[in-house]
Amino acid sequence: MRLIFLGPPGAGKGTMAKKLSKSRGLLHLSTGDLLRANIKEKTALGKEAVSFVENGKLVPDQLVIEMMRHRLREQDARKGFILDGFPRTTEQAKALDGLLGEENMKLDHAVNFDASDGKIIERLSGRRICGKCGAIYHLKNIPPKQPGICDQCGGSLVQRKDDNEETVRRRLEVYREETAPLIEYYERQNLLRTVPGELDVHELEPIVKKILA
Ligand SMILES: [Zn+2]
Numbered sequence: 001m002r003l004i005f006l007g008p009p010g011a012g013k014g015t016m017a018k019k020l021s022k023s024r025g026l027l028h029l030s031t032g033d034l035l036r037a038n039i040k041e042k043t044a045l046g047k048e049a050v051s052f053v054e055n056g057k058l059v060p061d062q063l064v065i066e067m068m069r070h071r072l073r074e075q076d077a078r079k080g081f082i083l084d085g086f087p088r089t090t091e092q093a094k095a096l097d098g099l100l101g102e103e104n105m106k107l108d109h110a111v112n113f114d115a116s117d118g119k120i121i122e123r124l125s126g127r128r129i130c131g132k133c134g135a136i137y138h139l140k141n142i143p144p145k146q147p148g149i150c151d152q153c154g155g156s157l158v159q160r161k162d163d164n165e166e167t168v169r170r171r172l173e174v175y176r177e178e179t180a181p182l183i184e185y186y187e188r189q190n191l192l193r194t195v196p197g198e199l200d201v202h203e204l205e206p207i208v209k210k211i212l213a
């Protein structure tokens with residue numbers, strides 16, 4: 001099964017992708033993971049990407065697509081994959097279609113995690129992360145036993161810069177502008193499946209599974 005997960009940051013696609021990739025043996029791939037792996041392993045594509053990353057520039061779509069092509073040919077992608085947060089623009093979606101066509105692959109579903117700005121801001125701005133072990137908490141939904149302290153390792157909990165309200169609002173604006181056309185793009189191909197990303201993960205999981213059944 002070959003899936004892409006669309007949706008704003010904080011709509012639950014990463015969590016769901018992790019769960020499904022485990023239970024169904026699918027490769028879970030985000031652009032960030034792909035870039036980091038290629039740079040770390042010093043592949044030819046990774047070396048090319050480094051110059052963009054070091055200069056604070058966006059890595060060109062074509063480079064990302066080539067990395068994806070290599071990755072999707074590997075053994076652990078044979079049962080299928082979930083692309084998490086890629087494509088982000090119509091240009092990227094077209095490039096992905098080109099790649100899949102050349103590899104004789106077809107997408108099964110484009111799952112769109114829908115959530116309101118208010119809900120996303122509440123989710124992300126309440127998020128706290130343990131500075132020591134990386135465990136994730138939420139002031140309202142997953143509070144630590146002692147405020148500000150990690151249950152697992154006693155480290156202090158911090159808010160990531162990306163998670164403060166103003167930054168989240170800006171990220172959402174960019175997302176809505178860039179990605180809204182993608183929703184139409186996949187709708188036209190009859191691949192779009194919209195799910196309520198506002199639900200908690202245990203409520204959302206059966207809905208996603210039904211779509212994939
Ligand atoms: Zn911790």
